[in-house]
Amino acid sequence: MGPIIPIAGISTEMGFLIAFAIGLGFGFVLEQAGFSSSRRLAGMFYGYDTTVLKVFFTAAIVAMINIFFLNYFEMIDLSMVYIHDAAVYAALIGGVIMGVGFITGGYCPGTSVCAAAIGKVDAIFFIFGILLGVFVFGFFYPVFAPIMNPEEGSMWFVDNELKVSDALGLSDGIFALVLICMAIVMFWGGEWLEKKFARPDITKEI
Amino acid sequence: MNPYIAGVLLGLVLTASFFLAGQGLGASGAAKSVVASTVLTVAPDYAKNSDFYGKYSHQKESPMRSWLVFEVLGVLLGGFISGAVSGRLTWKVERSPKITRRRRIIFAIIGGMLFGFGAQIAKGCTSGAALSGMASLALSGFIAMMAIFGTAFMFSFIFKKNWV
Numbered sequence: 021m022g023p024i025i026p027i028a029g030i031s032t033e034m035g036f037l038i039a040f041a042i043g044l045g046f047g048f049v050l051e052q053a054g055f056s057s058s059r060r061l062a063g064m065f066y067g068y069d070t071t072v073l074k075v076f077f078t079a080a081i082v083a084m085i086n087i088f089f090l091n092y093f094e095m096i097d098l099s100m101v102y103i104h105d106a107a108v109y110a111a112l113i114g115g116v117i118m119g120v121g122f123i124t125g126g127y128c129p130g131t132s133v134c135a136a137a138i139g140k141v142d143a144i145f146f147i148f149g150i151l152l153g154v155f156v157f158g159f160f161y162p163v164f165a166p167i168m169n170p171e172e173g174s175m176w177f178v179d180n181e182l183k184v185s186d187a188l189g190l191s192d193g194i195f196a197l198v199l200i201c202m203a204i205v206m207f208w209g210g211e212w213l214e215k216k217f218a219r220p221d222i223t224k225e226i
Numbered sequence: 227m228n229p230y231i232a233g234v235l236l237g238l239v240l241t242a243s244f245f246l247a248g249q250g251l252g253a254s255g256a257a258k259s260v261v262a263s264t265v266l267t268v269a270p271d272y273a274k275n276s277d278f279y280g281k282y283s284h285q286k287e288s289p290m291r292s293w294l295v296f297e298v299l300g301v302l303l304g305g306f307i308s309g310a311v312s313g314r315l316t317w318k319v320e321r322s323p324k325i326t327r328r329r330r331i332i333f334a335i336i337g338g339m340l341f342g343f344g345a346q347i348a349k350g351c352t353s354g355a356a357l358s359g360m361a362s363l364a365l366s367g368f369i370a371m372m373a374i375f376g377t378a379f380m381f382s383f384i385f386k387k388n389w390v
Contacts, residue, residue, distance in 0.1 A: 022244075022245040022246065022248070023244065023246060023247055023248030023249075024245065024246045024247075025246055025247050025248065026247075026248055032291070035247070035293065036291075036293070036296040037296075038246055038247065039247070039293045039294070039296035039297040039300065040296045040297065040299060040300040040303075041300060042239065042242060042243050042246070042247070042251070042297055042300060043296065043297035043298060043299060043300020043301045043302075043303075043304060044300040044301075044303055044304040044307075045239040045242070045300075045304060046236075046239050046243075046251055046297070046301050046304060046353075047300060047301035047302060047303065047304025047305040047306075047307075047308070048304035048305070048307060048308045049232055049235045049239055049304075049308075050236070050301070050304075050305065051304070051305040051308035051309055051312075051314075052227040052232055052235075052308050053227055053229060053232035053233075053236070054227070054229075054232075056309065056314065057320060058320050058334075059320055059321075059322070059389060062382075062388075062389040063389075064375075065378055065379050065382035065389075066386070066389060066390050068390070071232075074229035074230055074233055075229050075230075075232050075233040075236060076233070076352075076356075076357065077233070078229070078230050078232075078234055078236075078237060079233045079234075079236035079237040079240055079357060080237070080240075080357055080360040080361050081237070082233065082234050082236075082237025082238065082240075082241070083237045083238075083240035083241045083244065083250075083361035084360070084361045084362075084363065086237065086241040086244075087244055087361065087362065090241075090244075090245060095245075096244070096245060100248050101244060101248045101249070101362060102248060102249040103359075103362045103363070103364045104250075104349065104350060104354070104355055104358060104359035104362065104364035104366050104367045104370075105349070105364065105366060106347075106348050106349040106350070106355065106366040107366070108365070108366065108369060110347050110348055110349065110366075111348045111349075111355065111366040111367075111369040111370040111373065112369055112370075112373050113344075113347055113348075113373075114344040114345065114346070114348025114349075114355075114370065114373075115348055115355075115356075115369065115370040115371070115372070115373025115374045115377065116344070116377045117340050117341075117343055117344030117347065118340065118341050118344035118345060118348065118351060118352070118370075118374045118377075119344075119373060119374045119375065119376065119377025119378040119380075119381070120337075120340050120377055120378070120381055121336075121337045121339070121341035121342075121344060122337065122341065122352075122374060122375075122378040123337075123377075123378040123379075123381045123382050123385050124333050124336050124340065124381075124385060124388075125333060125334050125335075125336065125337015125338050125340070125341060126320075126333075126334065126337060126388075126389070127334075127337070127338075127341075128253070128341060128351055128352035128353070128374075129253035129254040129257065129341060129342075129345065129351045129352070129353070130251070130253035130301060130351070130352065130353040131352075132338070133253060133298055133301045133302055133305065134301060134302075134304075134305035134308075135305070135320075136305075137301075137302045137304075137305030137309060138305060138308075138309030138314050138315050138316070139309075139315055139316050139317045139318060140318055140319075140320055141317060141318065141331070142319050142320055142321065142330050142334040143334070145331050145334040145335050145338070146334040146335070146337060146338040146341075147257075147338060148335060148338065149334060149335040149336065149337060149338020149340075149341070149342065150254065150257045150338040150339070150341055150342035150345075151257055151260060151261055151338075152335070152338070152339050152342065153338060153339035153340060153341060153342025153343040153346075154254075154258050154261040154342040154343070154345075154346060155261050155265070156339065156342075156343060157278070157342065157346040157347075158261070158265070158276060158279065160343075161276070161277055161278040161346075162277060164346075164347050165277065167347070168347060168349070180365060181365060182364065182365060183363045183364065183365060184363050184364065184365040184367075184368045185363055186365075187365045192363060195363065207230075219390060222390065226320075
């Protein structure tokens with residue numbers, strides 16, 4: 021029965037070893053997918069390379085369906101699984117800031133570590149920027165705290181469901197089906213964009 | 227690697243993380259650990275009175291003893307192994323030929339700062355909030371994903387010269 025680490029009471033040190041192993045797989049797959057190249061990642065927004073879309077949605081859907089099945093066969097206790105729970109406005113505002121960071125910097129935090137690992141100097145500076153950004157945020161934390169932890173009655177408070185399927189009033193299965201259909205349409209669109217906005221001069225280099 | 231196959235593999239790694247640890251993948255959380263441990267060492271009094279670092283100064287353990295720090299160390303080695311296997315290990319500033327090295331580096335730092343800042347607000351980045359959030363059907367994960375990719379696309383016209 022999962023999640024294994026909390027249920028089996030695995031020691032902190034052993035947990036760190038498992039974290040390292042998971043990271044190893046994460047880093048290997050990201051790099052193999054080509055995410056160690058900022059020009060490939062940026063290609064998503066100019067249409068010449070939509071690898072990001074394909075990898076990202078395939079991964080999210082595969083994991084989502086796997087979790088459904090683990091739950092269905094009673095192999096995981098979902099009440100012990102962390103579901104991302106940022107406040108709605110915090111996710112939106114943070115996401116907007118990260119989006120600007122994505123198109124200016126060309127990486128996201130995970131991919132920058134991967135790119136730095138193979139010697140991309142721009143990625144090393146990006147990581148330095150992340151650390152600087154977190155440090156600067158430390159001073160601004162009191163400004164954003166009411167958005168991140170909104171109290172009832174504040175303008176940032178939204179009484180929402182934790183899960184997207186509940187928020188939309190759909191069952192998990194129907195929501196998954198809709199998401200898969202949307203992903204197939206987007207994959208088709210991605211392939212089309214890559215032909216329409218093809219930049220062989222860039223894609224042969226990355 | 228074929229992107230759809232890479233996506234399936236990434237999905238399996240993500241599943242393993244949920245099944246073993248009860249949480250998805252993450253990256254930006256490790257940055258907070260690094261910053262917190264630095265601030266705690268350099269300016270312990272400031273850290274103690276700060277709401278942001280406060281919870282670290284009350285615990286005995288170093289902020290570096292965290293799940294995400296070890297995961298990100300794994301990412302570093304995993305990326306390196308993959309790069310070595312595929313012959314991609316080279317020192318390089320990746321940029322469009324239209325811009326200078328210096329401009330690329332400055333934009334990389336600015337982008338990193340924005341990402342680090344925004345990830346603190348949204349409780350995670352593309353991996354922790356968007357990808358892992360989506361896999362666990364979190365509403366905030368879908369919002370973060372749409373905000374990240376939507377905003378990057380809206381601003382892509384301004385920064386076109388940097389990339390194409």
